[in-house]
Amino acid sequence: DTAVSQTPKYLVTQMGNDKSIKCEQNLGHDTMYWYKQDSKKFLKIMFSYNNKELIINETVPNRFSPKSPDKAHLNLHINSLELGDSAVYFCASSRDRVTEAFFGQGTRLTVV
Amino acid sequence: KNEVEQSPQNLTAQEGEFITINCSYSVGISALHWLQQHPGGGIVSLFMLSSGKKKHGRLIATINIQEKHSSLHITASHPRDSAVYICAANAGGTSYGKLTFGQGTILTVHP
Numbered sequence A: 001d002t003a004v005s006q007t008p009k010y011l012v013t014q015m016g017n018d019k020s021i022k023c024e025q026n027l028g029h030d031t032m033y034w035y036k037q038d039s040k041k042f043l044k045i046m047f048s049y050n051n052k053e054l055i056i057n058e059t060v061p062n063r064f065s066p067k068s069p070d071k072a073h074l075n076l077h078i079n080s081l082e083l084g085d086s087a088v089y090f091c092a093s094s095r096d097r098v099t100e101a102f103f104g105q106g107t108r109l110t111v112v
Numbered sequence B: 001k002n003e004v005e006q007s008p009q010n011l012t013a014q015e016g017e018f019i020t021i022n023c024s025y026s027v028g029i030s031a032l033h034w035l036q037q038h039p040g041g042g043i044v045s046l047f048m049l050s051s052g053k054k055k056h057g058r059l060i061a062t063i064n065i066q067e068k069h070s071s072l073h074i075t076a077s078h079p080r081d082s083a084v085y086i087c088a089a090n091a092g093g094t095s096y097g098k099l100t101f102g103q104g105t106i107l108t109v110h111p
Helices: none
Strands: A004-007 A010-013 A019-025 A031-037 A043-050 A053-057 A064-070 A073-078 A087-094 A101-103 A107-111 B004-007 B010-014 B019-025 B029-037 B043-049 B052-056 B059-064 B069-074 B083-091 B099-101 B105-110
Touching: A004 A087, A010 A019, A019 A031, A019 A087, A019 A107, A031 A073, A043 A064, A043 A073, A043 B099, A073 A087, A101 B043, B004 B083, B010 B019, B019 B029, B019 B083, B019 B105, B029 B069, B043 B052, B043 B059, B043 B069, B043 B083, B069 B083
Parallel strands: A010 A107, B010 B105
Antiparallel strands: A004 A019, A019 A073, A031 A043, A031 A087, A043 A053, A064 A073, A087 A101, A087 A107, B004 B019, B019 B069, B029 B043, B029 B083, B052 B059, B059 B069, B083 B099, B083 B105
């Protein structure tokens, strides 16, 4: 039973499209995150939510909008996709902001 | 210069060797994480520590808060240890919860 699950695992789409990546955790955690891993494998935080409230928004273009309908879900919507958005996006969760994080398997987004 | 620096960036070892990966950080932290990313892409948390030393099987993580330095050691390395190892600083203060990542260390263990 997967603790943090993301869908889809792979996403190929054309420039200009709007797409969503879904994330769900069944760990009962309060805090969820989105991270971006670029082509050089460098990870960077995008967003952090705690109890459905946005805590961290790291200078991400406003084409990216996270949405947390409940504590167990944090979805990522991306509008007007650009080539530079191609990356692997990881969702993660933790019990709170100072405890161990559990990662989803990642979503490889390719914009063509 | 990154706020979190790892060394070496690439490490090749023979099976059985003792391995050390280093991580230095310049930010204030509430905790330091060590993560493992396998070739398949998934990320697994290995350790989270804010002081001293932790051990899990053949893996040992240490941290020196005064020197802002952490090390990950692997004893009796095995080819299945081949992966990217990433340290991440969990920010303290008003940004706590924010993870700042090192650039990763690519470890290859040959049989």
